[in-house]
Amino acid sequence: MKTRITELLGCQYPLIQGGMAWVAEHNLAAAVSNAGGIGLIAGGSAPIDYLREQIRLCKEKTDKPFGVNIMLMSPNAEDLAQLCIDEKVAVVTTGAGNPGKFIPAWKDAGIKVIPVIPSVALAKRMEKAGADAVVAEGTESGGHIGENTTMCLVPQVVDALSIPVIAAGGIADGRGVAASFMLGAEGVQIGTRFLASEECQIHPTFKELVVKAKDTDNVVTGRYTGHPCRNIKTKFAKMLANGEKDGSLTPEQFEEVTLGSLRKAVQDGNVEEGSFLCGLIAGMVNEIKPCKDIVEEMMAQAEKLLNR
Numbered sequence: 001m002k003t004r005i006t007e008l009l010g011c012q013y014p015l016i017q018g019g020m021a022w023v024a025e026h027n028l029a030a031a032v033s034n035a036g037g038i039g040l041i042a043g044g045s046a047p048i049d050y051l052r053e054q055i056r057l058c059k060e061k062t063d064k065p066f067g068v069n070i071m072l073m074s075p076n077a078e079d080l081a082q083l084c085i086d087e088k089v090a091v092v093t094t095g096a097g098n099p100g101k102f103i104p105a106w107k108d109a110g111i112k113v114i115p116v117i118p119s120v121a122l123a124k125r126m127e128k129a130g131a132d133a134v135v136a137e138g139t140e141s142g143g144h145i146g147e148n149t150t151m152c153l154v155p156q157v158v159d160a161l162s163i164p165v166i167a168a169g170g171i172a173d174g175r176g177v178a179a180s181f182m183l184g185a186e187g188v189q190i191g192t193r194f195l196a197s198e199e200c201q202i203h204p205t206f207k208e209l210v211v212k213a214k215d216t217d218n219v220v221t222g223r224y225t226g227h228p229c230r231n232i233k234t235k236f237a238k239m240l241a242n243g244e245k246d247g248s249l250t251p252e253q254f255e256e257v258t259l260g261s262l263r264k265a266v267q268d269g270n271v272e273e274g275s276f277l278c279g280l281i282a283g284m285v286n287e288i289k290p291c292k293d294i295v296e297e298m299m300a301q302a303e304k305l306l307n308r
Contacts, residue, residue, distance in 0.1 A: 001299055004164040005187035008112055008132055009091060010065050012036030013299050015177075016114075016135070016166060018191025019043075019069020019093055020143065020277070022266040023202055026054045030061035031199035031291035036299075038091060043070040043080045051080060055087045065090035067112075072097025085109040093135060096144065098122075100129040114166065116189075118146025123157045123165075131163060135189050138169030142192050142230050142279035145169075145220065151183070158184030172281040174301020181306060190298075192279035198290045205269030207288060209234070209276055215283035221275075222258070225251045232276040236261070 005014040015037035017028065021044040029039030039062070041054045051068070058066055068089050070080050073096040081102045084092050092099075092106055095116045106113050107130055115126045116135040123134050136157040138150025146153075150169040158165045167180035168189035180188050194200055195210045209232050219233045221240040231237040240258065243249025249257070258275060265274030 001303055003186035005133060005166060008164065009038050011038050013295060014166075014187035015295060015299070016040065016067075016091075016093070016187065016189045017194055018141075018168065018189050019067075019095070020191050020195075021071065022262050023195065023200065024069065025201060026058035026061065027199050027201055028194060028197065028291070029066045030058050031197070032194065032295065033058075033062045033064040033066045035292040035295040036064075037295050039066040040069045040091075040093060041066070043068050043074065043077075045071070045074040045076065046080075048076065048079050048083055051083060052087060055083075055089060067091030067093060067114075069093045069095065070099075071095050072099055078102075081106070084111060098125065098129075099131075100125070103130045116168070117157070118148060118153070120153075120156050120160050124160055127161050127163050133164045133166060133187070134161065135166045135168050136185070137189070138167075139230075140170030140280040141168055142282075143277040145228055145230050150180075154180065154183040154185050170279065170281045172279075172284045172298075174298045174303075174305060176281070177298055177302035178305040181302070192281050193285055193294060193298075194291065195278065195282075196285045196288045197294055198288060202266050203269030205271065206265055206276055209271075210278055210282050210285055211288065213278070213282035213285070215280075218278070218280050218282065222254060225254055229275065229277060230279060232278045232282065234271050234274075234276060236271065236273060237275065 003014045013036045017032040019040040019042045021042045024042040029041045032039035091112045093114045112132045114133045117123045136154045139145045154167045164186040166187040167185035172193040217233045261275035264270040265276045
């Protein structure tokens with residue numbers, strides 16, 4: 001499974017763990033890196049001191065490369081960007097914005113820069129700005145999404161760029177990895193599958209919802225706010241979807257009622273007020289395993305299929 005991604009990042013497998021806000025902390029990141037992939041710590045809107053501590057704790061648990069995901073809409077994005085330089089982080093992935101102004105400083109510091117993109121146009125801009133690779137993320141993903149599917153987006157991005165492309169969205173086993181490679185990707189980003197890992201620190205209720213989810217237990221909310229999010233279909237998520245559909249929730253009310261809802265899901269397992277962000281592929285996730293088993297089984301299956 002050697003590709004330009006494994007060469008670029010110095011990892012055994014061309015697999016990155018998604019930088020899921022409130023979910024991706026040092027225990028999960030270290031476990032994925034130790035398993036041969038690239039673990040990520042989610043920057044989100046985290047205080048600088050918290051993220052610094054998470055990076056240093058991760059370094060205590062692994063001597064393998066790992067990264068940080070920065071949401072560029074965060075009010076402290078500039079501070080987080082500088083922290084990655086100060087702490088000598090190996091990889092930075094970005095979402096929700098254009099990282100162009102940070103890329104030169106990151107590259108000067110030896111950091112590999114991999115923006116997450118939902119379109120060919122943004123992918124081209126990222127390559128021109130100096131990105132080392134891009135994650136082409138389809139609408140099947142959990143959390144904030146674009147509208148293009150992984151199957152359609154990945155080959156178009158591959159055809160448009162010379163830098164390597166990492167596929168994301170709807171990948172949870174070796175078949176998804178092999179399919180991504182057939183589309184031209186040279187790596188995959190996995191999020192939802194790691195929600196059901198032993199090292200993931202989310203509330204047990206969240207894990208249970210993921211493992212029990214069927215293919216239809218999924219809903220997108222918030223399109224009318226301009227920030228659509230994919231969730232597990234809970235009573236709260238259905239209330240949001242219905243309020244959006246019938247106009248009983250204005251965009252302002254929607255934003256107000258969802259403020260802090262991800263934390264309530266991840267930390268409290270609160271099904272009445274929590275947003276359990278999760279990808280469409282959850283219907284295929286049926287058991288909780290260590291990250292090492294997840295990564296090795298996925299990659300062995302993919303390699304067998306690709307060799308065939």
